Amino acid sequence: MGKERYRLKRPHYLAGIYADTEDLWYEVLAYLDRNYDLEHVERIFLGGDGDGWIKKGLQILPKSVFVLDLFHLDKYLVAALGRNTEAHRAVWAALRAGDWPAVRALLKEAEVGATTPGQKKAIRECRQYIRRNWDGILAYRLYPEANLGVSAEGHVSHILSARLSSRPSAWSRTGADQMARLRALKANGVNLRERYLAQKRCQLNPLKVEKSALDREKQKLKRVVGEVFDNLPALRGPVTQLRRVLKGISRDLSLI
Numbered sequence: 001m002g003k004e005r006y007r008l009k010r011p012h013y014l015a016g017i018y019a020d021t022e023d024l025w026y027e028v029l030a031y032l033d034r035n036y037d038l039e040h041v042e043r044i045f046l047g048g049d050g051d052g053w054i055k056k057g058l059q060i061l062p063k064s065v066f067v068l069d070l071f072h073l074d075k076y077l078v079a080a081l082g083r084n085t086e087a088h089r090a091v092w093a094a095l096r097a098g099d100w101p102a103v104r105a106l107l108k109e110a111e112v113g114a115t116t117p118g119q120k121k122a123i124r125e126c127r128q129y130i131r132r133n134w135d136g137i138l139a140y141r142l143y144p145e146a147n148l149g150v151s152a153e154g155h156v157s158h159i160l161s162a163r164l165s166s167r168p169s170a171w172s173r174t175g176a177d178q179m180a181r182l183r184a185l186k187a188n189g190v191n192l193r194e195r196y197l198a199q200k201r202c203q204l205n206p207l208k209v210e211k212s213a214l215d216r217e218k219q220k221l222k223r224v225v226g227e228v229f230d231n232l233p234a235l236r237g238p239v240t241q242l243r244r245v246l247k248g249i250s251r252d253l254s255l256i
Contacts, residue, residue: 068136
């Protein structure tokens with residue numbers, strides 16, 4: 001039996017296209033404030049690939065600490081070092097030790113030994129990526145609880161990519177925004193059918209009809225019923241069972 005996988009407690013998803021990154025982070029802050037006592041929260045870990053819009057959250061979320069998603073870090077290392085497993089292990093050991101000079105020296109050595117311009121470029125980009133996100137790497141040493149890892153990529157794949165980008169498809173900006181928000185709502189346990197019907201019920205205005213208009217329509221209906229039944233051949237001539245039934249219906253309808 002394999003190692004038991006970690007699971008998030010009470011995950012909550014926000015998704016969509018935002019005009020400004022700050023709008024997203026203030027929405028995140030509002031959710032946290034509604035559901036947690038932020039005054040007594042010791043630390044908020046903000047995990048991701050180190051892109052600028054993610055780190056923007058550090059300016060808005062109180063007591064937040066950036067943690068680099070190691071999935072992205074390893075992608076850079078694989079692109080840079082290829083099949084050089086020895087160098088790969090050595091760089092990872094230096095990263096875990098929080099030794100930036102050793103990481104830099106190992107990558108420079110790998111760059112000198114690279115045989116193609118493309119590989120040299122990949123190594124330089126890897127070195128720059130690590131340097132740019134060094135604080136997110138050190139977080140694993142400074143805060144033991146950060147070692148639980150970052151699960152963002154799995155959630156993005158399951159909730160958004162599975163519908164929006166895994167298969168060839170084209171989306172308008174509005175359509176992509178609405179689909180992303182719907183996927184997030186569904187992942188949060190919201191019954192989309194009930195939410196839709198509730199919104200429609202709120203939008204519908206009560207229908208008001210004047211009593212005089214109802215009376216006029218009733219009179220019109222009586223005249224139509226009378227004309228129709230009076231013109232039925234079955235209602236003329238000898239009394240039959242069919243004639244009795246139709247007469248009875250005629251009388252009932254004339255009471256409307």
